[in-house]
Amino acid sequence: LDTITYKAPDEKYVIGVFTDITCGFCQKLHSDLQSYLDKGITIKFIAYPRAGMNSMIARNMASVWCADDKPAALTRAMKGDGLPEKQPTKACMDSIQSQFNAGNMFKLSGTPSGLSLKGEPMVFAGLRDPEQMLNSLKTANQKK
Template identity: 30%
Template sequence: MPVESISASPLPGLYEVRLKGSRVLYASADGQYVVQGYMFQLKDGKPVNLTEQAERVGVSKLVNAIPVAETVVYPAIGETKSHITVFTDTTCPYCHKLHAEVPELNKRGIEVRYVAFPRQGLGSPGDEQLQAVWCSKDKKAAMDKMADGKEIKAAKCDNPVSRQFALGQSIGVNGTPAIVLADGQVIPGYQPARRLASWRSVLNNPVSSR
């Protein structure tokens, strides 16, 4: 298991072990015992999932470190309140459904950043299509065409599709669309714009730029 960092956990005698990617385990001080699972803290009588919070921090750092220039960006209209990152596949019907709601998200002040995740793997039709989008002179126009069921010319160039696919796998993405909020929360599957825009995790996290 590739270990990225080790730090003290909130529970005395137990250490937080962050693996490469976003996964978090716990270990004894001598390293002889490892615990896999969630750690909860009771606050005002309610359980708070500390492991999930720690894993979100890792996801947020990785995803928000993706250069914006390597994404397909749909900027917010007016004030940018927050952003979401969407792992997408042009062969995915629910990705098309979510894409139809991007204008509504933009109107609500949410910037949408697409990254590539060919759900059937590298070398699949989705991979070829995503590479064509990322190699287009106008990535937004190419993405719009694909979402409308239109074809674009196949293209090859130095592109980040394989890197983004690997990143998605490292944080547990296994299908599309996968929506990552600014705080690192990963939401699998389609969600309507109104629901996304109302979530506290979206409202309380400002946009980051790279």
């Protein structure tokens, strides 16, 4: 999947987070991004337009995923500071479709939702603050 990655300088854990640029809890998670990174949690954002693939949200998310600087474009979109000017290509829409399909395989009930991608498997639904996320990841990795 074509994720948008924010890498922790001292990476201990990697999580994939299904996100939607219009989701308030996703925006909150994104506004706390540096705190997750500081705790050693790398985040790979996966597009999940909750309104479906035929929505303007899906097109807007595709324009973010097609941007030259994807992390900066996602941060701007999450803050409500605008979207890239470039119209999404079919390849970008196909990428969003693949990510959306992956979310549907997990039977997502909302965003943000995600899973650990390094260490022991862990799935989560809903917003977890950086400390809660770190504790959940630590607990999952102690169950070996």
